[in-house]
Amino acid sequence: MILEIAILNVIAGRELEFEASFRQASGIIASMKGYVSHQLQRCIEHPNRYVLLVNWDSLEDHTEGFRGSVQYDEWRALLHHFYEPFPMVEHYSLVM
Secondary structure: OEEEEEEEEEOOOOOOHHHHHHHHHHHHHHHHOOOOEEEEOOHHHHHHHHEEEEEEHHHHHHHHHHHHOOOHHHHHHHHHHOOOOEEEEEEEEEOO
């Protein structure tokens, strides 16, 4: 299993709008092949910063399957206009 971690800096003042859009977008990602689970957490110290944690069966399920899909276009239309700057996304594998 692969853990995708994305740090999401949302434009200040648009947090509630982002969260509403994310609720809608959650159904998109959850429907994808190789998707296992996800969670969105909001930073206490910086309330416009979020971390998105997504578990995938494989790296390719995220980078090729999801990102190469029509559904990703929908995801992008719902969420990408909230970010400043654009998120850094990394992938991790379990060590212990």
